[in-house]
Amino acid sequence: MKNTRPLPVTSLDFDDLKSVIQEFVKNQTDFNSYNYLGSNLSMLLDILAYNSQFTAYNINMVANELSLETSTFRDNVVSIAKRLGYQPKTYTSSKVNVTLSSSSVSAYDYVKIYPGTVLSSTNEGKTYLFLTNTVLIATVNNGNASFNNIELKEGQFFDITYIVDYNDENQRFIIPNTYVDSDSITVTVQNIPYTRKKDILNINSNSTIFFVDQIQDQKLEVIFGDNIIGRKLENGETLQIKYIITNGSIANGLRNFSINSNIYGIKNTQETILPGNIFSLTVNSENSYGGSNFESISSIKYNAPRYYSAQNRAVTLDDYEIITRRIYPNIDLIRVIGGESLNPPEYGKVYISIKPTVGEIINNFTRNLILNELRKYTVGSVVPIIISPESINIILFITALFQKSKTTLSEQNIIDLLINAISLYAYSDTIKTFEGTYDNSKLQSELLDTEESISSIIVRPLIKKIIYPNINQECKYSFCLRNKLKNNLEKITFSTPEGFYVNGIAEKVYIVDDNKGNLILKRYIGSKLEPIGVIGNIEYETGCFDFILNISSDTPINIIANPDSTIITAPPNTFLDVSIPGTDGTITIIDRDTYTLSPNDITENIDVPNPILESDSNNNSNTNSNTNLNLTRTIDDLTPEINPLQCN
């Protein structure tokens, strides 16, 4: 009897599919050589099974691409996100806010900057151009002219012209370049400027507006109205699209700029090009900022549904997070805290902590820019406040025991492998988040898996906290590491090994603890470290410390502390930063074939480094010091005042 039931072809596995087809043939009476590998029928079954597998695989992949969670191609992710009303972020130009002024332009009525390059900056051999897209004019008063607070964008101008042709049903106004800053796009139709809109509010049938849509291959398309939502273009009209092609986030953080000669002096309508060197340049924004690259697939998947739920208004904490990310794409970590959850509560405030992708804190200029944009979305009297996050560095001292006879890799190869593994761990989700957790045993096991010849790994972490001093100001510096510290009576737990300078003392000074909860300021007299005075306290149980000093060094102060546990957690509003050995920390490779281990090689304890004694020639960098005063000061002189200024 013939079996006419349909085949249950549900598997994606070749062998499963083949056995299903074999089972079907087995129930037929026509052929019976299906399970002999040399038979014609067996070969035919192979092809049928392969074909079924191929089709099933394709259908599976296509089905995956239809859902935001499972799609893998960026074009598909973008397409699905657009259905949720979310426009993935394109490249964004880095910006810089500057003031250009000159006192050598008395011969002119006013000075003018035409659209084009104004500044340039070179970094690592590459030149970045900063330009304006509008005409800037400054009148000359008493021989002085000044362009105040002008915002320049990094990149280069490009444009493309289309003629509207309705005979071509498939005509689209596509910008043919990638790396286009979508915010820089300007459109003129028959020389009439059009306005870019991101929603359909306040638009009528005559509005001269356009939309920008992201399409395949990370390109942008300009879309016009249909005489219902915005004016429809007429056949034969000429439209010009101007835009900036940018380098994105790589142009962030530039500080040194030179003026390109694109400035003209105007006298009685006569224009004279002016040399750039008669203008002085002030960078108001400290450095270039705000540039970003294409939004990653994972970011689109994270942001699109949340943006949809935010519905263009900031009500919940998630709304604040997602809208802030949209305003300022250059965010690495963000955390939003409602003021009502603080102790004591601060109703009506929302605290937003932002760590940018470049650097650790955002500058005041960017902070104001974000707040101004964010206020458009806030509800009622809620006040958003941007705060700077704190960071704790973890320095690793690694000893790897390996057997050279078991590998063809050199010591340097193994170090490279370990550094790669540490980098992966340092950027993992458990670390790269606010209140992240560093787990020493997890890192050890991951390092152990990097190479078979490594028989043992010992990782010893220390905590580093960087303090940015307020120079020449007596300040109280306090911070809670929120991790228990070792309190070994024989060794120091807390130290500033590189030292720094304070007002009133010529030599470099160092802070070390005394294992009794006191922080002592010390200095080297000859080669001996002598105490100067108690400057603060430390609680070993909580890792909280504070000290009061009038610091004159203009460099960050590195505080090293020894954690009691190998699991280190970041306090609230703080993220962990695992240092890659090389800059901080060390990796030691020991070949067990040739080296006899000493107890020091395999101890899991690590000591906080002692203050480093520098040569006398380096001791005179403190211009505020007074050697005579130094000789007469006592511990009492450095005892903190009551209620000093809280600086950090």
Place this chain on the structure above:
Amino acid sequence: MALNKIPETKLGVISRSFKDLSFNFTQNPTTNDVNILKNEEAIKKSVKNLLLTKYRERLFNPYIGSNITAYLFELSSFIDTASIKDETQYILNTFEPRIVLQNVQVFVDEDNHEYNVQVSYFIIGEPILQVADIVLTREM
């Protein structure tokens, strides 16, 4: 040369009938259906298929087949002849359970760059010695 003995475990086994599809896909004038290969013909075709299949040719089954055709592009030597014989014996003993291999003879036709492989075997359950001649040429 003495014939191999049929293993005792396979003595007394009655041969089944084997029906396989013919890749000529010609029409049977009586049944109007596609022609089929039966019994000895089906097994002979299977033997040929196995010898002419190259490694990695079968989908998801890369170990079925032989490297026999590669010898056609070597300088002819007794080593090649021995290798072809070994490979033939290995592949048939491994992948064709319906036969008991008796003998493999390889004849070289150097002028035409050909090998003639003559395979003698018993179909299990049948007392008649079957012989399959397979000509290996570069045009395969």
